[in-house]
Amino acid sequence: MRLLNSLSSLTFAQLFCFAIAAALKTGTVLSSDIDTFVADTLAGWNSQAGVAIAVVRQDGQGGWTVETKGYGNARADGTKVTPDTLFSIGSESKLFNILATGLLISNQSLPKPIDWTTKISTILPDWKLMDPVASSGSSIIDLMSHRTGMPRHDVSLGFSDTVPGFIKRMKYLKPSAEFRSKFQYNNLMYTVLSYLPTALVPSKPSFAQYVHDNIFSPLGMNSSTYSFEVANATGRLADAFGREGDPTVNPITAPSHAMPFWLQAGGKDGTTFASGPGGVISSINDIAIWLQMLLSNGLNPATNASVIPAKVLKMVTTGATVWPFTEDYPEFSASTYGGGQYKTSYRGHDLIEHGGDVQGFHSIFTRFPYEGAGVAVLSNDDLFYIRDTIRYRIIDELLGLDPVDWNTRNQQVAVGTALVRASLVSTPRPANATPPTGGFPSLVGKYSNPGYTSVELCLVAPPPSTASHACATLAKTLNSTFPTLLDSSVPTLAFTWDRVAARYMKLAHYNGNVFNLTGWTDMPMPTGNASSPVWAYDAGFSSTNVVFGPGGFGFVGGVWGAQDSPDPQGKTAEQKAEVWFDKSYGHR
Numbered sequence: 001m002r003l004l005n006s007l008s009s010l011t012f013a014q015l016f017c018f019a020i021a022a023a024l025k026t027g028t029v030l031s032s033d034i035d036t037f038v039a040d041t042l043a044g045w046n047s048q049a050g051v052a053i054a055v056v057r058q059d060g061q062g063g064w065t066v067e068t069k070g071y072g073n074a075r076a077d078g079t080k081v082t083p084d085t086l087f088s089i090g091s092e093s094k095l096f097n098i099l100a101t102g103l104l105i106s107n108q109s110l111p112k113p114i115d116w117t118t119k120i121s122t123i124l125p126d127w128k129l130m131d132p133v134a135s136s137g138s139s140i141i142d143l144m145s146h147r148t149g150m151p152r153h154d155v156s157l158g159f160s161d162t163v164p165g166f167i168k169r170m171k172y173l174k175p176s177a178e179f180r181s182k183f184q185y186n187n188l189m190y191t192v193l194s195y196l197p198t199a200l201v202p203s204k205p206s207f208a209q210y211v212h213d214n215i216f217s218p219l220g221m222n223s224s225t226y227s228f229e230v231a232n233a234t235g236r237l238a239d240a241f242g243r244e245g246d247p248t249v250n251p252i253t254a255p256s257h258a259m260p261f262w263l264q265a266g267g268k269d270g271t272t273f274a275s276g277p278g279g280v281i282s283s284i285n286d287i288a289i290w291l292q293m294l295l296s297n298g299l300n301p302a303t304n305a306s307v308i309p310a311k312v313l314k315m316v317t318t319g320a321t322v323w324p325f326t327e328d329y330p331e332f333s334a335s336t337y338g339g340g341q342y343k344t345s346y347r348g349h350d351l352i353e354h355g356g357d358v359q360g361f362h363s364i365f366t367r368f369p370y371e372g373a374g375v376a377v378l379s380n381d382d383l384f385y386i387r388d389t390i391r392y393r394i395i396d397e398l399l400g401l402d403p404v405d406w407n408t409r410n411q412q413v414a415v416g417t418a419l420v421r422a423s424l425v426s427t428p429r430p431a432n433a434t435p436p437t438g439g440f441p442s443l444v445g446k447y448s449n450p451g452y453t454s455v456e457l458c459l460v461a462p463p464p465s466t467a468s469h470a471c472a473t474l475a476k477t478l479n480s481t482f483p484t485l486l487d488s489s490v491p492t493l494a495f496t497w498d499r500v501a502a503r504y505m506k507l508a509h510y511n512g513n514v515f516n517l518t519g520w521t522d523m524p525m526p527t528g529n530a531s532s533p534v535w536a537y538d539a540g541f542s543s544t545n546v547v548f549g550p551g552g553f554g555f556v557g558g559v560w561g562a563q564d565s566p567d568p569q570g571k572t573a574e575q576k577a578e579v580w581f582d583k584s585y586g587h588r
Contacts, residue, residue: 240360
C-alpha cells in the first residue's frame with residue numbers, strides 16, 4: 001500500500017522513466033560475450049587496431065557503476081589497448097568547446113559580459129564573412145548550431161594555420177546557403193568559438209589552458225590534453241591505423257598500416273586551429289568521468305561539486321536546428337542539433353550524443369538521460385564502421401534488447417559505398433578528348449585563393465623539359481614514389497601544399513577544360529621497406545572535378561562540404577566553382 005501511494009504521487013513521465021530504467025541490464029555489460037564480439041568484429045574487419053569502451057550507469061543510490069575496457073592493439077608494435085590508452089576524440093571535442101563558451105557566458109564578472117545571442121562581430125574585430133548578413137548577424141548560437149550559411153571548407157585548413165590568422169581570412173570563403181536557412185556542419189565555426197577565452201578573459205589564456213583549468217582539472221580528467229607533445233610523452237598515445245589504396249576498393253580487404261598522428265602542432269600547450277572542433281586527446285577512463293558529469297547535470301561524480309552549470313548543459317542539448325540526415329533503419333527517430341550534441345532516439349530510447357572523426361581515429365559518446373546511463377567507444381582504426389558496429393551492440397546489451405546485426409549491415413554499406421565511389425570514377429576518358437583552351441602548358445603556373453592558399457600547378461605527365469625547379473622535383477617525386485597513381489598516357493597536372501586534407505593533388509585530364517581530382521598524403525611504411533618506403537592515404541576526392549576558365553581554375557563536385565546545398569550557379573567557370581583559384585600571370 002505504501003508503494004502504491006508513493007507511485008501515485010509520481011508524474012507519468014517519472015513513471016515512464018522509472019519503468020525504462022528498470023529494464024537496464026543489472027549485471028556486467030562488458031561481459032565475456034561482449035569480449036568475444038569485439039574481438040570477432042576487429043578480426044572480421046581485418047583491423048590491426050583496437051577500441052576502448054566505457055559503460056556508466058547510475059546505481060539508484062547516488063553512486064555509479066562504471067565499466068571500462070580496452071581491446072586489440074594500441075600500437076603497431078603490439079602494445080594492447082588499456083583503459084588508459086590515449087586516443088584523439090575528434091569532433092567529440094566540440095562539446096568541451098561549447099561548454100567552455102557556456103562558462104564564459106556564466107561568468108558575468110568579465111569586463112565584457114556575453115550571452116548566447118551575442119553577435120560574434122561585437123567580440124572579434126577581425127571576424128567577417130563573405131555574406132554581409134551572416135557577417136553582422138551571426139551569434140554564438142548560430143555558430144554552435146551550424147546555421148551561418150557556410151559549408152565546411154575543411155580543405156582550406158593548413159598545418160601552419162593559427163586561429164587569429166584563420167579568422168582574418170574567413171571572409172574569402174564562399175557560402176553555400178543563406179544565413180540561418182539550413183543546417184550545414186562546419187568545423188571552422190568551432191575554431192572561431194575557441195578564440196573567445198583569449199578574447200574575453202583579461203589574462204588572455206589560450207583555449208587549451210582555459211579548458212584545462214575550468215574543465216579537465218576540476219573533473220580530475222588528468223590524462224586529457226590538447227597537446228600531441230604531452231600525450232606522446234606519456235607513452236600511452238595510440239597509433240592511428242589507415243587503409244591503403246583508393247576508396248573504390250573494398251575497405252575490409254585493403255591493407256592496414258600505422259600512420260603518424262594527424263596533427264602534431266601546438267607544443268606543450270596544444271592550442272591550434274583544430275583544438276576547438278577536434279583537438280582533445282583522452283583516455284576511456286577520463287571519458288567515463290565525462291559521461292558521468294553530463295548525466296548528473298554538470299556535477300563532478302566524485303565530489304558532487306558543480307563544474308558545468310546545469311543551464312549551460314540544457315542550452316547546448318536543446319535543439320536549435322534540425323539534423324537533416326535521415327537514417328536508413330527503423331531503429332532511429334528524427335534528430336535535432338544544439339551545440340556539439342544532437343538528440344534522437346534508438347529503439348524507443350531517447351539519447352544525446354555526438355561522434356568524432358579525424359584521420360585514423362573515431363569516437364562516439366552516447367548518453368541515455370532517462371535511464372541514467374552512457375556508452376563511449378574510442379577507436380584507432382580509420383574505418384568508422386567498426387566503432388558503430390561495436391557501440392550498437394553495447395547499447396543493445398545495456399538496454400536489455402535483442403541485438404541487431406549491425407556488423408552485417410555495416411559491412412554491406414562499406415562494400416556498397418566502395419562500389420558507388422568506383423562508379424563515380426569509372427567513366428573512361430573519351431578517346432577523342434579535346435585539350436583544354438590554350439593547351440596544357442598554358443595551365444602551368446601559380447594560382448591563389450585568399451581563403452585557402454597559393455599553389456604552383458605543374459605538368460607532371462608528360463613533364464616538360466622547361467619545368468621550374470619545384471615542378472621538376474614534384475614530377476620526379478610522383479613518378480618515382482607513386483607510379484601507380486600516374487597514367488603516362490593521360491596529360492596530368494599536380495601540385496603539393498600544406499593542407500591537412502591532402503599533401504598531393506593530382507588533376508588528370510578528362511575532356512576540354514575538365515580534369516578529375518585525386519588527393520592523397522604520403523605515409524611512411526612502418527616496416528621500413530626500402531623498395532616501397534611510403535604508401536598513399538586517399539583523401540576522398542573521387543567525386544570532385546577541376547574546371548579551368550579565364551584566369552584560373554575551380555573545384556566543383558563537393559570539395560567545399562556543403563552537404564545537401566545546391567551547386568553554385570552561374571555562366572562562368574568561376575561562378576560555378578565552390579573554390580576558385582586565380583592565376584598569377586607572368587609566372588611560369
